[in-house]
Amino acid sequence: MDNRLFVFDTTLRDGEQVPGCQLNTIEKIQVAKALEQLGVDVIEAGFPISSPGDFNSVIEISKAVTWPIVCALTRAVQSDIDVAVESLKFAKHKRIHTGIGTSDEHIRFKFNSTREEILERAVAAVKYARKFVEDVEFYAEDAGRTDNEYLARVIDAAIKAGATVCNIPDTTGYCLPDEYGAKIRYLMEHVDGLSTGKAILSTHCHNDLGMATANTFSGVMNGARQVEVTINGIGERAGNASLEEIAMIMKCHKYLDIETNINTSHIYPTSRMVSSLMNMPVQPNKAVVGRNAFAHSSGIHQDGVLKNAHTYEIMNPKDVGIDDNSIVLTARSGRAALRYRLNVLGVNIDDDEKMDGLYQKFLKLADSKKEVSDADVLMLAGSDATDAQTVKLDFLQVTSGLGVRSVASLGLDISGQKFEAASTGNGPVDAAIKALKKIIMKKMTLKEFTIQAISKGSDDVGKVHMQVEYDGSMYYGFGADTDIVTASVKAYIDCINKFRKN
Numbered sequence: 001m002d003n004r005l006f007v008f009d010t011t012l013r014d015g016e017q018v019p020g021c022q023l024n025t026i027e028k029i030q031v032a033k034a035l036e037q038l039g040v041d042v043i044e045a046g047f048p049i050s051s052p053g054d055f056n057s058v059i060e061i062s063k064a065v066t067w068p069i070v071c072a073l074t075r076a077v078q079s080d081i082d083v084a085v086e087s088l089k090f091a092k093h094k095r096i097h098t099g100i101g102t103s104d105e106h107i108r109f110k111f112n113s114t115r116e117e118i119l120e121r122a123v124a125a126v127k128y129a130r131k132f133v134e135d136v137e138f139y140a141e142d143a144g145r146t147d148n149e150y151l152a153r154v155i156d157a158a159i160k161a162g163a164t165v166c167n168i169p170d171t172t173g174y175c176l177p178d179e180y181g182a183k184i185r186y187l188m189e190h191v192d193g194l195s196t197g198k199a200i201l202s203t204h205c206h207n208d209l210g211m212a213t214a215n216t217f218s219g220v221m222n223g224a225r226q227v228e229v230t231i232n233g234i235g236e237r238a239g240n241a242s243l244e245e246i247a248m249i250m251k252c253h254k255y256l257d258i259e260t261n262i263n264t265s266h267i268y269p270t271s272r273m274v275s276s277l278m279n280m281p282v283q284p285n286k287a288v289v290g291r292n293a294f295a296h297s298s299g300i301h302q303d304g305v306l307k308n309a310h311t312y313e314i315m316n317p318k319d320v321g322i323d324d325n326s327i328v329l330t331a332r333s334g335r336a337a338l339r340y341r342l343n344v345l346g347v348n349i350d351d352d353e354k355m356d357g358l359y360q361k362f363l364k365l366a367d368s369k370k371e372v373s374d375a376d377v378l379m380l381a382g383s384d385a386t387d388a389q390t391v392k393l394d395f396l397q398v399t400s401g402l403g404v405r406s407v408a409s410l411g412l413d414i415s416g417q418k419f420e421a422a423s424t425g426n427g428p429v430d431a432a433i434k435a436l437k438k439i440i441m442k443k444m445t446l447k448e449f450t451i452q453a454i455s456k457g458s459d460d461v462g463k464v465h466m467q468v469e470y471d472g473s474m475y476y477g478f479g480a481d482t483d484i485v486t487a488s489v490k491a492y493i494d495c496i497n498k499f500r501k502n
């Protein structure tokens with residue numbers, strides 16, 4: 001069996017389905033280019049029929065990348081496939097990913113159909129897609145809970161209809177590693193087109209029970225030759241198998257003799273870029289890319305690592321692109337140091353004017369704190385979007401403390417017009433948001449409010465994520481500032497800008 005493992009990245013499709021993680025087209029292009037540098041084989045760029053935004057992103061990503069296959073998702077429906085074909089017209093290498101639910105739960109409750117009818121619809125969709133592109137991937141949604149004998153019949157028929165890759169999603173994250181591996185093995189042994197190399201199998205594992213990576217690995221050990229993964233493991237609900245974990249498993253366990261095209265030194269910058277653009281923090285203990293993944297805190301471990309890193313480190317941090325941060329950014333750092341750090345973090349700024357603007361913001365921040373961290377640099381790099389907002393925070397003053405009621409006065413700039421209001425509240429954030437609402441005068445309800453832990457010092461930048469409900473819809477906002485009350489108000493304003501856009 002061929003030992004080349006293809007990496008199919010679905011950060012921009014399954015990953016982007018996470019509420020509050022939506023990217024605009026420019027941001028998606030930035031991620032797609034980073035994925036190309038990382039060495040992924042396939043980029044799933046979107047689900048074109050789902051929205052004009054997704055359609056446009058597939059078009060623009062197709063223009064922006066050269067080597068990876070650009071893939072568009074469809075249901076087993078002709079109009080979906082027509083739209084996908086149109087969206088892929090500029091792709092140098094293109095793939096249509098079409099499919100249908102095959103578990104009895106999906107057949108009965110979602111389609112009110114029968115196994116035979118679903119098989120016919122699968123075949124028809126693959127045949128139709130093959131009229132337009134040579135590379136067609138078929139997915140059997142909820143394959144994890146699909147009866148193996150029926151699944152083998154569907155996969156056999158899809159390959160005969162022209163599928164070159166067959167995806168076996170564990171859509172609900174239900175399978176155990178042995179069970180998922182056995183499913184892949186069963187298919188490898190019972191579907192002729194797989195043993196003769198007409199098509200390969202792909203894994204697509206969700207993490208509902210925390211087994212996405214283990215299941216993916218088990219699938220590969222049993223014959224799958226493509227893995228569908230996301231950066232930082234983001235995705236529907238508990239997420240998908242994470243690209244960085246699978247890539248490093250293959251690299252660390254060389255005896256497996258399975259090769260990917262991933263340039264692992266780009267893992268960390270890509271992880272930071274995705275986390276920062278999506279405002280989706282990476283959990284500190286996340287394997288491979290978490291803040292603590294290479295931090296040794298116990299005395300015994302520190303002693304061992306100082307004697308020889310191999311005592312407690314199975315990976316060299318440099319292999320995943322974590323440098324030892326030898327250049328510390330302070331108010332005395334120049335543009336070159338800032339540009340270097342941005343590059344390490346996966347952000348390339350070619351435009352000199354943009355770089356100048358960013359450098360001025362950097363100096364302002366560096367004046368208010370001792371050292372500027374990676375998180376700060378990424379926050380500054382992403383602040384362009386805030387500059388373009390129509391509602392902006394002009395000023396904010398709060399007084400609060402023990403035994404006194406908090407008071408806030410606040411000014412907004414709305415498309416160039418200035419507004420001011422003041423309010424008291426239960427605390428400084430409550431007072432500031434009440435003042436803000438006096439100007440905006442909409443019935444908004446704060447549903448979730450998360451302050452991200454300040455990691456290093458009391459002068460660090462605090463980050464706030466918010467969910468605000470307005471007119472029956474949920475809006476997700478983000479704000480960052482060295483002042484946590486200001487960060488909270490900025491996050492609220494981010495939500496306001498989002499619903500004003502709709």
Ligand code: KIV
Binds near residue numbers: 169
């Ligand atoms: O989880 C899933 O089943 C999917 C398919 C659409 C491939 O994301």
Ligand code: ZN
Binds near residue numbers: 169
């Ligand atoms: Zn999925």
